[in-house]
Amino acid sequence: MDNFIPLNIYGIGIKHPQNWQIFINPNNKFTFHEGLIKIDKVTIAKKTATSLSIRWANMRENVNLDDYINVLEKQFQKKEKRSRHKDRYKINEKIKCTVDGKNAYLLKNEFVANHSIYRIFGKDELVKVLQLLFYSEQSYRMVVASLSTTPEELEENEDTFIEILMSLHEQIDQTAKNDAHYWPMVSEG
Amino acid sequence: MNASILIIIGIFIYGLVLVYHGFRSFKATSESSEAFFTADRGVNPFVLLATTAISVFSALAFYGVPAAIYREGIGYLSNTGGMIAGLLFVVIGYRLWILGKEYGFTTPVDFLRSRYNSDAYGLLVACVLVIFIVPYVAMQLIAIGDAAVETTNGMLPYILAVGFATIVVSLHIIGGGLKSVAWMDAFHFILGAGTLIVLVVYLTLTYFPNGGLAQAVNTMLDNPELAPLLSHPGPNGTFNWQGTLSNVLTGAVATVVWPHIFMRMYVAASKDTFRSMSWSLPVAYVFVYFLIAILGGILAPAILGPNVADTDSIVSLLSTEYAPPILSFLSLLCLFAFGVSTADSLLLSASAIGSRDIYVRHAFELKGKSVEPRKVVHFGRILLVILMVLTLIVVALRPAYIVDYAYALSSPFFAQILPATVGGLFWKKGTKEGAFAGTILGLIVTTVFTFFVTPPLGFSALAWALMANAAAYIGVSLITKAPEETINKYIVRVDSIINAGTEMNSAVDSSLSALNNGKEIK
Numbered sequence: 127m128d129n130f131i132p133l134n135i136y137g138i139g140i141k142h143p144q145n146w147q148i149f150i151n152p153n154n155k156f157t158f159h160e161g162l163i164k165i166d167k168v169t170i171a172k173k174t175a176t177s178l179s180i181r182w183a184n185m186r187e188n189v190n191l192d193d194y195i196n197v198l199e200k201q202f203q204k205k206e207k208r209s210r211h212k213d214r215y216k217i218n219e220k221i222k223c224t225v226d227g228k229n230a231y232l233l234k235n236e237f238v239a240n241h242s243i244y245r246i247f248g249k250d251e252l253v254k255v256l257q258l259l260f261y262s263e264q265s266y267r268m269v270v271a272s273l274s275t276t277p278e279e280l281e282e283n284e285d286t287f288i289e290i291l292m293s294l295h296e297q298i299d300q301t302a303k304n305d306a307h308y309w310p311m312v313s314e315g
Numbered sequence: 316m317n318a319s320i321l322i323i324i325g326i327f328i329y330g331l332v333l334v335y336h337g338f339r340s341f342k343a344t345s346e347s348s349e350a351f352f353t354a355d356r357g358v359n360p361f362v363l364l365a366t367t368a369i370s371v372f373s374a375l376a377f378y379g380v381p382a383a384i385y386r387e388g389i390g391y392l393s394n395t396g397g398m399i400a401g402l403l404f405v406v407i408g409y410r411l412w413i414l415g416k417e418y419g420f421t422t423p424v425d426f427l428r429s430r431y432n433s434d435a436y437g438l439l440v441a442c443v444l445v446i447f448i449v450p451y452v453a454m455q456l457i458a459i460g461d462a463a464v465e466t467t468n469g470m471l472p473y474i475l476a477v478g479f480a481t482i483v484v485s486l487h488i489i490g491g492g493l494k495s496v497a498w499m500d501a502f503h504f505i506l507g508a509g510t511l512i513v514l515v516v517y518l519t520l521t522y523f524p525n526g527g528l529a530q531a532v533n534t535m536l537d538n539p540e541l542a543p544l545l546s547h548p549g550p551n552g553t554f555n556w557q558g559t560l561s562n563v564l565t566g567a568v569a570t571v572v573w574p575h576i577f578m579r580m581y582v583a584a585s586k587d588t589f590r591s592m593s594w595s596l597p598v599a600y601v602f603v604y605f606l607i608a609i610l611g612g613i614l615a616p617a618i619l620g621p622n623v624a625d626t627d628s629i630v631s632l633l634s635t636e637y638a639p640p641i642l643s644f645l646s647l648l649c650l651f652a653f654g655v656s657t658a659d660s661l662l663l664s665a666s667a668i669g670s671r672d673i674y675v676r677h678a679f680e681l682k683g684k685s686v687e688p689r690k691v692v693h694f695g696r697i698l699l700v701i702l703m704v705l706t707l708i709v710v711a712l713r714p715a716y717i718v719d720y721a722y723a724l725s726s727p728f729f730a731q732i733l734p735a736t737v738g739g740l741f742w743k744k745g746t747k748e749g750a751f752a753g754t755i756l757g758l759i760v761t762t763v764f765t766f767f768v769t770p771p772l773g774f775s776a777l778a779w780a781l782m783a784n785a786a787a788y789i790g791v792s793l794i795t796k797a798p799e800e801t802i803n804k805y806i807v808r809v810d811s812i813i814n815a816g817t818e819m820n821s822a823v824d825s826s827l828s829a830l831n832n833g834k835e836i837k
Contacts, residue, residue, distance in 0.1 A: 147804075153349050153419030153688075162820065168803040179820050183827045197826040205822065215822070239818055243409055243589050255819050268827055272819045 130290075135163055137298035138182055138269055142290055143167065146178070159184035159267070176275040178290065182267050189261040189268050191231050195220060202237075213239040226295035230260040232288070254280040258291040265298055318640035319467040325644055326463060326471070329651065330483040336499055337490025344492045348691040351492035352421050352667045358497050358582045360591040366500035366660070367579045367592070368599040369507060371400065371570050373451075374458035374654030377507075380604075381611025382626040388544040389612050390554025391562065395604050399567035400576075401596030407571060408580035409589045410740045413809055415581035422664065423577040423732055424672040430739040430805045431747040432798060434681065439754065441672045443728055444574050448665040449702065451725040453709040455654040456480045460710065465631050466647045477710045480651075484658050485703035488666070489696050493582065496659045503652035504599075510649035511606040517638060518614045528609070531617035540621035544612065557773030564778050569730035574668065575660035577736075662702055669702075670694040723765055727777040731757035734785040738792070743802045745788070748795040753788030757781065 130141040133148070136158040142165050149164040150156060156163075160183050167176040195217070202215035219234040235255040242248025254277050259270040271294050273287050280287065344351040358366070384391045411426065420426045423444065428437025460477030487495060523530040535541040543550040548558065570576055583589060615629045618637060623629055634646035674694055679686045734753050738745035760783045764776035771779075 147800075149417065149804075151417060151419045153347075153421075166808060168808050179823075181820065181823050181827070183831070185827075186831050189830060194826060194830060197829050198822060201822045201825050201829075204825075205818070235819075237818060241586075243405060243586065243593065253818070257819075257823075268830070270823050270827070272823060274819055 130293075133165070134297065135180075136161065136182070137265065137296055138180060138267075139293075139295050139297050140165075140178075140180060140271065140290065141293040142178065146176075158265075173276050174279050176273065176279055176287075178271065178273045180269070180271045180294070182269045185261070185266055185268050188263060188266075191229060191259065191261060194259065194261075194268065195231065195233070198233075209239070212245065213237065223292075225258065225260055225292060228260045228262060228296075230258060232291065233257040233259070252277055256280075256284075256287055256291055258294050260294075260296075262296050265296065267296070269294065269296065317470075318643075319470040322467050322640070322644045322647065323471050326476075326479075326647070326651075329648065330479060333483050333499065333655070334486045334490065337487035337495040340491030340494045344490075344494055345689060345692055347688040348421070348671065348695070349419075349688070350494070351692045351695060352578075352663070352671070353415075353582045354493040354497055356416060356582050357584045358493075358579075358588075359584050360588045360595075362497050362501045363579065363583055363588055364592060364595045364599060365504035366497040366656070367404070367576060367596060368603065369500050369504040369652065369656040370575050370579070370660040371573075371600065372507070372603060372653050373657040374455045374462075374650050376607065377650050377653045378458060378462070378627055378630050380607050381615060381630050382628075384608055384611035385544070385615050385623070385629055386626050387551055387553045388546065388549025389608070390547050390549045390559055392604075392608050392612070393554065393559045393562045394566040395601055398597035398600045400570045401593060401600065403568075403571040404576075404580065404596055405589050405593040407737065407740060408583070408592070409586070410809055411577075411580045412583055412586075412589070414740075414805065421578065421581060422667045422672055423572065423574055423736065424668050427732060427735055427739060427750070428672070428676075430801065431735070431745075431750045432801050433747045433750075434676070436747060436750055436754075437672060437676070439751070440732055441668050443731070443758065445665045445669050445673070447725040447728045448574065448661045449705055449709065452658045452661050452665075452702075453706050455658040456484070456706065456710045457713065459651060459654045462631055462647055462650050465628070466635055466643050474711060478707060480655075481703060481707050481710060484655055485662065485699055485706075487655075488659050488663050489699045492692075492695075493578075493663060496663055497582070500656045500660070503656045507649050507652035507656075508603055508606070510645045510652070511603065511610070514634060514638065514642060514646060514649075515606055515609055515614065517642060518610075518618065518633060522614075522618050522637070528613060531613050534617045535613065538621065541616045544616055555773065561773070561775035561778045564781070565775060568733060568781065569726060569777060572733045572736055573661075573726070573729045574664035575657070577732075578660075578664055578667065662699060662706075665702055666695045666699045669698045674698070724761060727761040727765065727780060728758060730777060730781060731761065731784055733781065734788045738788055739805065741806070742792075743806055744792050744797060746792045746795040746797045749788045749790070749792030752791040753784040753786075756787045757784030760784070 129144050131144045132139055132141050146165045146167050149166060151162070154162060162179060162181045165178045165180070167174070169175055199217060202217070205215055206213055215235070215237040217233055217235050221232040221234075223230050223232055233256070235257060236252060237255070238250050238252050240248045240250050253274055256273045257270060259268070261268050271291055273291060275287070349355055380391070380394070411420070414420055414426065418429065420429070424437050424441045427440050428434060456477055459480045460473050463471050463476035464473050487499065519527050519531065526533070532545065535545060548554040554562070610630060610633070615633060619629060619632065623632070630646065635643045638646070670691060675686055675691055731754050734757075735745070735750040738749070757780045761776050761780040764770040764779055770776050
């Protein structure tokens with residue numbers, strides 16, 4: 127991880143390659159309680175394109191990670207149904223792990239989708255997604271990091287990508303924690 | 316009761332409904348500029364179709380297109396090249412939609428400013444768009460005011476009609492932003508298309524009971540003064556190939572980058588919306604246009620004969636003198652539908668550009684200050700009040716330099732962002748210098764060929780301006796260099812956003828929100 131640099135946003139940290147670019151949508155909610163940040167490897171070669179998204183959201187109740195995975199699977203089914211089963215989404219592997227002292231899951235997902243407006247003008251593309259997720263009982267936040275890439279790039283760099291995801295952590299000081307307790311627990315989203 | 320009084324009562328009820336509808340969403344749209352200016356980027360396919368299709372047609376289309384066909388013949392129908400706008404809407408719109416979601420773009424200006432990494436270019440485009448929106452809006456309201464006076468036989472004075480229309484339209488937008496505008500446009504689309512059908516069917520069945528439109532066409536063919544209207548190049552020779560091509564280009568190329576149509580491309584709810592738009596927008600466009608063309612190209616000449624002096628009034632003449640009062644009122648509502656939908660959409664665009672791209676950008680962002688989303692909405696509403704007052708002054712005084720000269724430049728000026736927009740989306744070599752050169756040259760050529768020199772070879776000022784603009788944009792871009800980072804961000808990365816982020820992030824978002832609401836996903 128020599129060329130990796132740490133990033134910390136509202137107490138959520140990760141180490142990512144220093145040449146990846148950070149993107150934030152100024153119109154989206156971006157607070158301690160809710161936000162999305164993208165860190166992309168921007169490259170002209172489509173085969174090596176990689177995108178890391180970190181999403182966090184304040185949860186109304188403590189979250190069981192298995193419940194999240196069940197809901198995600200239903201979302202996948204819903205997306206498949208909406209595409210008349212032309213797109214396919216799959217969780218290939220669920221690995222229980224511990225990250226930053228918290229229970230976490232590493233999911234290995236993939237989806238096949240056609241991104242053209244008319245399927246006839248585009249081709250089906252396979253996208254591999256590694257996803258690391260945990261729930262913080264300290265801040266009541268669910269944190270999900272999703273790294274999407276091509277099968278070729280994943281085959282070459284899977285260990286590095288997992289290393290990036292495993293560096294995901296939460297680090298909040300007492301003030302932030304106190305603030306978090308006083309904020310409404312209902313996400314505004 | 317007198318028919319004119321009933322029509323006036325109808326107009327006031329319509330106005331009150333419009334204002335009430337706007338203010339119903341006041342609170343919901345006050346919290347964020349996303350809600351106010353883009354309806355949270357969640358406009359469904361039917362509403363997006365309706366608001367886009369009806370916004371393309373202005374009040375002047377309802378009166379002006381039949382008048383133009385009556386004067387110049389059916390060659391004017393080549394303006395239905397605007398159906399290509401449906402294709403452009405999809406080709407340009409899908410990419411703009413993705414970039415808008417990713418980087419928060421709301422207006423043409425914030426995309427162009429970011430893509431060309433130039434606040435000066437952003438300011439140039441913002442000023443041109445905002446300044447020339449006012450005369451365009453004013454002309455819609457003047458058309459409404461004139462028609463209201465005519466339909467009520469002068470009982471509703473012009474100044475009252477036009478003042479009422481201006482205030483109602485402004486309050487409607489101030490109340491609910493795009494949410495109100497889009498939904499009301501959907502109603503206006505149904506109202507406009509429905510009224511046109513009723514008017515065409517009524518006039519056909521009443522005046523040509525023995526053969527309908529075929530009888531009307533035969534009436535025209537029997538009259539040597541009217542027969543040339545049904546052929547190329549028309550009675551005045553306007554629609555030779557150059558005239559036809561210019562007319563096709565005007566409709567096909569320019570409309571998609573009008574600021575209010577441009578902003579529609581950001582607000583679709585999903586990718587599927589663009590698929591529906593690709594076929595439904597051309598169909599809606601052609602459907603409405605054909606009804607208007609039948610009015611001006613067949614029914615008006617066959618009923619009124621060849622010698623109407625004030626051709627611009629043929630529709631109001633048909634609806635007031637040749638149809639019952641209820642149809643006169645419906646026609647007036649149809650004009651309202653066309654005029655209000657264009658005026659409110661354009662005013663909202665001017666408000667978004669003025670508040671976000673000029674005021675917030677230059678008074679806050681460039682000075683390193685942040686601004687709360689609700690304050691942006693507040694600025695937008697204040698600007699709408701200012702625009703309302705400006706428009707009121709213009710429609711009341713009708714100064715020639717605005718209603719004649721500035722208006723003539725509005726639409727061709729809006730079109731001058733087209734080369735920079737298309738190049739900015741698809742061409743990695745497009746540079747800031749090229750965008751500046753092309754846009755400025757396009758503005759100059761438009762002005763010169765509109766007022767000072769007759770455009771050569773029979774092509775329109777717009778056609779020449781777009782050619783000059785595109786040539787300068789490409790030429791200057793080829794000898795300058797675009798920063799790699801900008802190209803990566805706005806062109807290269809689009810594929811990555813499409814392929815990677817969108818699908819998975821939407822699944823994660825939906826899962827989190829389902830867990831938070833305690834709801835199972837069906």
